[in-house]
Amino acid sequence: xxxxxxxxLFSGLTVGAIYxxxxxxxxxxxxxxxxxxxxxxxxxxxxxxxxxSLIASGLPLPLAAxxxxxxxxxxxxxxxxxxxxxxxxxSVVTLIIITxxxxxxxxxxxxLVWDKNLHGxxxxxxxxxxAIGGATxxxxxxxxxxxxxxxxxxxxxxFNRTLHGKAMLAxxxxxxxxxxxxxxxxxxxxxxxxxxxxxxxxAGILIAPITFTAWDVGVMLGLKGFxxxxxxxxxxxxxxxxxxxxxxxxxxxAAGYVSSAYKDVIAFGIMLAVLVLMPSGLFGERTAExx
Amino acid sequence: MGIRxxxxxxxxPLSIGAFAIATILPxxxxxxxxxxxxxxxxxPAAFLGDPEQKTLELxxxxxxxxxxxxxxxxxxxxYDSAGNADKARTFVKRLIEEDKVDAIVGGSTTGETMAVxxxxxxxxxxxxxxxxxxxxVEPVKKWVFxxxxxxxxxxxxxxIDMKPRNITKIGLISGSGGFDKSxxxxxxxxxxxxxxxxxxxxxxxxxxxxxxxxxxxxxxxAQIQAVLNAGxxxxxxxxxxxxxxxxxxxxLYQSHGVASKEFIKLAGDAANxxxxxxxxxxxxxxxxxxxxxxxxxxxxxxxxxxxxxxDVSTFGGHAYDGLYLVIDAMxxxxxxxxxxxxxxxxxxxxWMGVDGEFNMSPTDHMGLDLSAFRMLEIKNSDWTLVx
Numbered sequence: 001x002x003x004x005x006x007x008x009l010f011s012g013l014t015v016g017a018i019y020x021x022x023x024x025x026x027x028x029x030x031x032x033x034x035x036x037x038x039x040x041x042x043x044x045x046x047x048x049x050x051x052x053s054l055i056a057s058g059l060p061l062p063l064a065a066x067x068x069x070x071x072x073x074x075x076x077x078x079x080x081x082x083x084x085x086x087x088x089x090x091s092v093v094t095l096i097i098i099t100x101x102x103x104x105x106x107x108x109x110x111x112l113v114w115d116k117n118l119h120g121x122x123x124x125x126x127x128x129x130x131a132i133g134g135a136t137x138x139x140x141x142x143x144x145x146x147x148x149x150x151x152x153x154x155x156x157x158x159f160n161r162t163l164h165g166k167a168m169l170a171x172x173x174x175x176x177x178x179x180x181x182x183x184x185x186x187x188x189x190x191x192x193x194x195x196x197x198x199x200x201x202x203a204g205i206l207i208a209p210i211t212f213t214a215w216d217v218g219v220m221l222g223l224k225g226f227x228x229x230x231x232x233x234x235x236x237x238x239x240x241x242x243x244x245x246x247x248x249x250x251x252x253x254a255a256g257y258v259s260s261a262y263k264d265v266i267a268f269g270i271m272l273a274v275l276v277l278m279p280s281g282l283f284g285e286r287t288a289e290x291x
Numbered sequence: 292m293g294i295r296x297x298x299x300x301x302x303x304p305l306s307i308g309a310f311a312i313a314t315i316l317p318x319x320x321x322x323x324x325x326x327x328x329x330x331x332x333x334x335p336a337a338f339l340g341d342p343e344q345k346t347l348e349l350x351x352x353x354x355x356x357x358x359x360x361x362x363x364x365x366x367x368x369x370y371d372s373a374g375n376a377d378k379a380r381t382f383v384k385r386l387i388e389e390d391k392v393d394a395i396v397g398g399s400t401t402g403e404t405m406a407v408x409x410x411x412x413x414x415x416x417x418x419x420x421x422x423x424x425x426x427x428v429e430p431v432k433k434w435v436f437x438x439x440x441x442x443x444x445x446x447x448x449x450x451i452d453m454k455p456r457n458i459t460k461i462g463l464i465s466g467s468g469g470f471d472k473s474x475x476x477x478x479x480x481x482x483x484x485x486x487x488x489x490x491x492x493x494x495x496x497x498x499x500x501x502x503x504x505x506x507x508x509x510x511x512x513a514q515i516q517a518v519l520n521a522g523x524x525x526x527x528x529x530x531x532x533x534x535x536x537x538x539x540x541x542x543l544y545q546s547h548g549v550a551s552k553e554f555i556k557l558a559g560d561a562a563n564x565x566x567x568x569x570x571x572x573x574x575x576x577x578x579x580x581x582x583x584x585x586x587x588x589x590x591x592x593x594x595x596x597x598x599x600x601x602d603v604s605t606f607g608g609h610a611y612d613g614l615y616l617v618i619d620a621m622x623x624x625x626x627x628x629x630x631x632x633x634x635x636x637x638x639x640x641x642w643m644g645v646d647g648e649f650n651m652s653p654t655d656h657m658g659l660d661l662s663a664f665r666m667l668e669i670k671n672s673d674w675t676l677v678x
Contacts, residue, residue: 004511007537011503018500118525120557127560129536135507136537210532211500212525212557220498255504261467261494263504 003134008256009249010132014141014210016248017148021203022225023232023240024155025196031172031235032192035095039079039103040200041222042110046072047201048213049110052119061122069201075106076197080190103218110215121208144206151199152241159237168192172235231271233281242282247271323366324359324627326351326617327392329382329407330421331399334373339399342595342607343421344369347396349598350614360622368392372403379403380410387414393627396613398422399606408435417620417633419613421606424473428656436636436656438612438646439605440570440663442470442521445547446478448568448664449519450485452677456542458516462491462509464502464530466522470548474521490514495526502526503533510539517541523548528557535561542566547664550605555672566677568664570605572645574674578665583643591645608645615644 022040029037050071054064083098124143129136159165171178171188179185203221204213211217224247232243247267254266274282328347331340351367359365368390370382379398386392387410394417398404401424408427411418411434420427420437427437453461461482465475475492482489491512493505509515518541520530527549534543543565545554550569555562571578575588591611595603619642620635621627639651639658647663666677 004507007507008504011501015501117553118528118557120528120559129538131538138536207500211529214525217498252501252504255495256508260505260508264496 004256006133006135008252010135010137010141012249012252013245014137014144014248015251016228016245017144018203018207018221018244019224019228019247020241020244021148021151021199021206022221023229023244024151024237025199025203026226026229027235027237027240028168028192028196028199030229032168032189033084033095034092035084035099036226036234037193037196038096038099038222038226039106040196040225041218041220042103042106043072043076043197043200043218044204044207044221044225045110045213045215045218046075046106047204048121048208048217049114049119049204049215050201051205051208052121052213053114055121061124065205068205069198072201072204073194073198076193076195076200077190079197080193084189084193085186103222107216107218114215116215118212118214119208120212121205123209138210140206140209144210147202147206148241151202152237155237164191227268227271231274231281233283236281236283239281239283246282323364324361324621325366325368325390325392326614327383327386327390327395327416328367328369328397329372329379329386329395329403330369330397331374331403332369332371334375336374336400338604339421339606340371340374342604343397343399343610345599346595346607346610347614349594350611353594354618360618361625361627365618369397372397372399374400374403376402376406380406383407383410387411387416392416393629394418394617394621394632396421396610396617401427404437408432411435415629415633417617417629417636419616419636421609421613425477431654431656434633436616436651436658438616438644438649438657438659439609440547440646440659441477441657442474442546443477443481444659444661444664445474445568446481447485448661448666449478449544449546449566450482450487451661452544452566452568452666453487453517454485456517458542459486460488460490460514460516462493462512462515462518463489464491464493464495464505464509464518464520466524466526467494467496468522468524471522471526474546474548478519478521495530497524497526499526500529501533502530503537506530506533506537506539510537515541517544519544519546521546521548525557528554528562531558531565532561550667552602555669560672562669562672564669566666566668569667569674570608570646570663571665572603572605572608574665574667574676577674577676584647587643588645605646612644612646612649616642616649 025040047068050068051064054067079102083102084095087098123140125139129138159169167183168188171183171185175185228244228247229240231247232239250267250270251263254263330344332344347367351365355364372379372382396419398420401422404420404422404427412432415434418435423439423441425441425443465471491509495502520527527545545565545567547568550567550573571584572588575592578585592603616636620632624631624635637651639649642649647659649658651658667674668677
């Protein structure tokens, strides 16, 4: 394998892992209420920006990161409790519009509470690139990949091995049946927003040392994460992860081998092709109209 | 006093007569010289318009505190065009027809400036634009001048610096924003003149988070002797970090778009060794004492920071130069007659401003040369002047 290809793979996987975390957030909320939460990107931004300001106030990085994830989770819970929950019974489209409004509100607030400048975070363990086969990878990229792996395993365990997780899965499969067996659907919704917010915040903190963060980074990361979720199949956990990695790799390879000017076009073009040929994405449930 | 004012108000419509003389106050002494302005104080270009407006207010106050010019006070009439070319046209119309200003200093963006030029030319008002692009003064328009240096000058400054380092083949990487694109085009245009060949031309999106792919491609290209990055914002900082990460060893040049402390903070250690052209204002303290520009930029920096408690930006410097070019021309012409003031602006020679030394001529309505830019190298996370 050439050093060039290896370098593209490293950079693609790093960015892809972030897309995967954002895509997972989309999928969890989609499963709980069939709503696409367009404020997902804002969770990423809040995670990064909160960590920056907590570090600036003198806290050590691990503590700042932990508090930032906590704060973002609270924002996610508040969004569910005070906006989505209040509109229960409204159509899915209405709920989606509510999340778009929330994302604009959160972005505006971030611009006011913090500022409109770019901010960086210190890397978790040094800046010295690690050379592998002629290519280099930053220690921070290993953090991104490692934490993403841990998160994926933890989520799998949560959804397949714990009662709460299984209750959430059951709700996504059949809301009415889940209610009938005594699952609190309201709680499931609340937990799904909290969980998604925490995942978004984590992504925002992991990527900030590499790409910086600012009040408006959520827009593009949210969009790419959404694209990844669609690519993998909305609502599918493995789909979100593979969709994110695939999108990141596609972008890197397109920039490297074809043209950096058209890399987004190529990535989104392939996504469109997948949607046309397999409307439910790579791993989505095949939904068939029942007669 | 109240009665006097009433008399003065009567005096004008009654035209000048014994009655007006009897009020003692000469009518023209009460009429301030009106400087009109339209700036993007809010909106996407607020980072330009905000320091520009603050600078104009600061120096109009200052000049008035010293008695004004030609025995008359100055009055600043400024509108916020919010980066919108249509609004800019409306406001310029109002400045000319209702406010009847004597000169206009404004236009934060190239779009707004270009939109108002037909109005200005028709009304024949001296106008100094604060926007960057070359098209404003090329071809020369009779009543239009500008103070900021252009991106073409930045390209030229960089290419001149490459020559003694024996660099002839470079890779260009630029963002997708307006500034990036314009500078890329200008660099491509003038590269040949300086014997520079651009052998790679890569781009990145405004929100891209990783440029290692583009840079790796350049690393594989054995011809490349240096990399030039045109852009501002997060992009250049990421390029710089990625550049070091994949261990590229050729020199890296950045544009004047990143000439702020922000860039060094974001790129961290990776910024060391990067060269870039920048306005003298940014390195005011680092300039040698015999530098003729030093006292001008230091004085401006001091005035601005003392009043507003925020860092100076080069954009505010453009407004300083624009205002003083007009004031100087009025003093030189001993008049506010528009044609005389225009001629006086055009005959400005050797006038030292914040942006550099202005030498206007009938064929050059910007008047700056490459000495307005300083070549800097970042060492130990601070600016140093390249000798």
